[in-house]
Amino acid sequence: MEPLIKITSKIAALPLDNIDTDQIIPARFLKVTDKKGLGNHLFADWRYDKAGNPQSDFLLNKPEIIGLKILFAGQNFGCGSSREHAPWALTDFGFQVIIAESFGDIFRNNALKNGLLPVQVDPEVHNRIKNCLNQNPSAEWTIDLEKQVLIFPDQSSIQFHVDSFSKSCLINGVDELGYLLTFLDKIIEYESQKQK
Amino acid sequence: MTNDSKKQTLFEKIWNDHLVNASDGSNQSQVPDILYIDLHLIHEVTSPQAFSGLRDRGLVVRRPDRTVATVDHAIPTRSSKNGRLEFADALCRKQIAQLEDNARQFGIKAFGHEDHQNGIVHVVGPELGFTHPGMTIVCGDSHTSTHGAFGALAFGIGTSEVEHVLATQCLLQYKPRTFEVRIEGKRNPGVTAKDIILSLMNRIGVNGGTGYVIEYRGSVIRDLSMEERMTICNMSIEAGARAGMIAPDETTFSYLAGKPYTPKGEQWEKAMQNWRNLSSDDGAVFDRSVTVDISDLEPMITFGTNPGMGIPVTGRIPDPDDSVDINQKNALKKSLEYMGLNAGEKISGHPIDAVFIGSCTNGRISDLRAAASILRNRKIADGVRVLVVPGSQQVKREAEAEGLDQVFINAGAEWREPGCSMCIAMNGDQIETGQYAVSTSNRNFEGRQGKGGRTFLASPLTAAASAIAGCVTDVRMYMEA
Ligand code: SF4
Numbered sequence: 001m002e003p004l005i006k007i008t009s010k011i012a013a014l015p016l017d018n019i020d021t022d023q024i025i026p027a028r029f030l031k032v033t034d035k036k037g038l039g040n041h042l043f044a045d046w047r048y049d050k051a052g053n054p055q056s057d058f059l060l061n062k063p064e065i066i067g068l069k070i071l072f073a074g075q076n077f078g079c080g081s082s083r084e085h086a087p088w089a090l091t092d093f094g095f096q097v098i099i100a101e102s103f104g105d106i107f108r109n110n111a112l113k114n115g116l117l118p119v120q121v122d123p124e125v126h127n128r129i130k131n132c133l134n135q136n137p138s139a140e141w142t143i144d145l146e147k148q149v150l151i152f153p154d155q156s157s158i159q160f161h162v163d164s165f166s167k168s169c170l171i172n173g174v175d176e177l178g179y180l181l182t183f184l185d186k187i188i189e190y191e192s193q194k195q196k
Numbered sequence: 197m198t199n200d201s202k203k204q205t206l207f208e209k210i211w212n213d214h215l216v217n218a219s220d221g222s223n224q225s226q227v228p229d230i231l232y233i234d235l236h237l238i239h240e241v242t243s244p245q246a247f248s249g250l251r252d253r254g255l256v257v258r259r260p261d262r263t264v265a266t267v268d269h270a271i272p273t274r275s276s277k278n279g280r281l282e283f284a285d286a287l288c289r290k291q292i293a294q295l296e297d298n299a300r301q302f303g304i305k306a307f308g309h310e311d312h313q314n315g316i317v318h319v320v321g322p323e324l325g326f327t328h329p330g331m332t333i334v335c336g337d338s339h340t341s342t343h344g345a346f347g348a349l350a351f352g353i354g355t356s357e358v359e360h361v362l363a364t365q366c367l368l369q370y371k372p373r374t375f376e377v378r379i380e381g382k383r384n385p386g387v388t389a390k391d392i393i394l395s396l397m398n399r400i401g402v403n404g405g406t407g408y409v410i411e412y413r414g415s416v417i418r419d420l421s422m423e424e425r426m427t428i429c430n431m432s433i434e435a436g437a438r439a440g441m442i443a444p445d446e447t448t449f450s451y452l453a454g455k456p457y458t459p460k461g462e463q464w465e466k467a468m469q470n471w472r473n474l475s476s477d478d479g480a481v482f483d484r485s486v487t488v489d490i491s492d493l494e495p496m497i498t499f500g501t502n503p504g505m506g507i508p509v510t511g512r513i514p515d516p517d518d519s520v521d522i523n524q525k526n527a528l529k530k531s532l533e534y535m536g537l538n539a540g541e542k543i544s545g546h547p548i549d550a551v552f553i554g555s556c557t558n559g560r561i562s563d564l565r566a567a568a569s570i571l572r573n574r575k576i577a578d579g580v581r582v583l584v585v586p587g588s589q590q591v592k593r594e595a596e597a598e599g600l601d602q603v604f605i606n607a608g609a610e611w612r613e614p615g616c617s618m619c620i621a622m623n624g625d626q627i628e629t630g631q632y633a634v635s636t637s638n639r640n641f642e643g644r645q646g647k648g649g650r651t652f653l654a655s656p657l658t659a660a661a662s663a664i665a666g667c668v669t670d671v672r673m674y675m676e677a
Binding site: 016017018020022023026027028030031032033034035045050074075076079080081082083084087102104105106109110113114163164165175176177179180181183184186187190191194 | 216217226227228230232241242244245248249253258269270285287288290291294336337338352353354355356357359360363364365366368370372402403406407433436438502523526527530620621622629639641642643644647648
């Protein structure tokens with residue numbers, strides 16, 4: 001996992017509510033047995049028409065999307081299916097941060113385990129961001145994970161929450177299994193107690 | 197720290213009993229708890245990368261005896277001429293073969309594609325008696341909440357977490373909040389567990405349960421059969437809830453008694469003693485509570501692209517312009533556009549192309565019986581394709597022993613092998629772009645049943661009635677008074 005510390009990028013705006021993981025990566029692309037290449041199918045049903053041609057008006061097909069690291073969505077992003085293919089597809093495409101009003105629980109967990117930072121903002125801030133994006137879609141934004149701030153193009157900033165555990169995993173690029181394995185003794189102790 | 201003197205909810209009892217390492221116990225805690233997992237169910241779609249991860253680190257499956265695998269999502273439900281299953285493509289075949297290989301290599305019990313006990317993971321777990329009250333159960337599948345019907349804490353996880361559980365039998369978890377949903381009142385004819393849960397989704401919304409574990413309580417819940425309870429708990433995730441659960445009672449115990457993997461003899465007695473303590477203490481406090489009276493409830497159906505967008509089958513499509521909230525208005529507009537529906541139009545009478553009866557929500561024997569009760573001695577409307585897909589091999593055998601397969605075939609439906617099938621459209625079973633299906637599954641997301649396909653979620657009764665009429669139909673027209 002790549003460490004994620006500070007990111008500066010323009011924002012890709014997809015301000016819809018309830019974007020479910022079936023939209024992020026439709027089920028027919030889940031037949032893979034590894035993680036790579038899923039970015040090609042990110043939002044496939046919105047991105048390509050029936051014949052498989054790119055829908056030119058969809059965000060991900062616009063030339064200016066290339067290299068963007070921040071995706072902006074509405075409420076309840078990533079609801080629905082537990083497929084971790086959703087964050088795999090998002091990160092494979094190049095996103096490292098999702099800003100939304102709220103997230104599906106399982107998606108949030110999955111994202112944090114894959115170097116993808118979910119930034120939850122309240123409705124007021126969400127509106128402010130939306131307005132800024134309307135006025136100047138090509139401005140640069142910064143996410144400073146160390147300080148837990150989202151910096152607007154005008155350099156004003158707001159704090160966001162991330163639990164300190166996930167934060168340190170993200171900043172150090174460390175994964176959770178390593179941490180869990182250090183508790184093996186306790187796990188064994190728990191099991192032997194339960195046996196009694 | 198857990199506060200033992202405190203009155204506890206069912207959820208808290210199970211959570212506290214499975215803490216290997218507790219953080220400071222507050223909801224806002226910055227370090228997750230370590231939770232022990234009693235039962236880990238796996239299937240072909242969300243496990244391959246987890247096994248690769250184990251191999252990369254040189255780890256083994258810590259408790260293969262607590263791990264059970266079955267194949268369901270990619271498995272075909274149609275047999276070819278030689279009687280073998282006809283895989284949709286090489287990828288499906290490979291995914292299934294890989295699960296079977298992984299299970300063999302790591303010593304995990306697996307119900308592979310030719311096993312006579314395979315089926316949808318959330319149907320197989322309970323029917324074979326793997327699912328017990330008081331357990332923590334996880335699976336790389338959001339509808340793991342189904343198992344909560346037995347008074348277990350059961351929830352879906354991602355593939356990284358599948359790897360965590362394989363390696364350590366534990367998970368890092370923040371403690372969710374508790375949400376009491378009381379269902380009271382009298383159930384009207386034609387109203388099933390599916391209608392109850394669809395109306396609840398409509399009421400609390402698709403993120404109304406986010407961050408919570410729901411405990412379903414109240415007189416209506418107590419009167420439900422085990423299979424109906426599973427239908428309710430199954431859809432908890434559609435409200436965003438981490439899990440749904442129902443305290444075990446005599447209904448639960450008599451369902452479990454004598455199942456292949458439930459404890460026997462003295463062990464059974466001991467287990468029952470423990471299970472009887474599994475209910476929320478009187479006076480235990482929930483973070484949120486809702487009471488719903490279902491006395492006026494009618495059969496429900498969804499019209500939109502999330503499970504919260506439901507209306508009574510006698511109702512009309514809502515008008516986006518009636519929503520005050522701009523986001524809601526836009527979401528509704530977008531949904532109606534996708535669905536090709538007009539505001540104000542009656543939903544009943546809307547023509548359909550397909551009906552799917554099956555899935556982990558409504559693919560059990562009682563669901564098939566319900567559908568058959570409507571289809572018996574009737575014919576499916578011309579031009580409507582009906583797939584009846586049992587939830588497991590066992591359900592299929594039971595249905596065939598009762599002659600239900602013949603009822604379906606005589607009516608003009610396709611009687612299939614078990615699997616997820618048209619619930620997720622991964623195995624080749626799907627509807628075409630622009631088509632409408634009444635489906636007994638749990639998700640009506642865009643393209644869920646095939647790219648461009650449009651889904652109306654409903655109960656097996658409503659699905660069967662709609663199959664006969666060729667359009668969305670109120671099942672009560674086909675029920676004896
Ligand atoms: S039947 Fe549908 S919802 Fe249930 S496990 Fe299969 S794909 Fe998931």
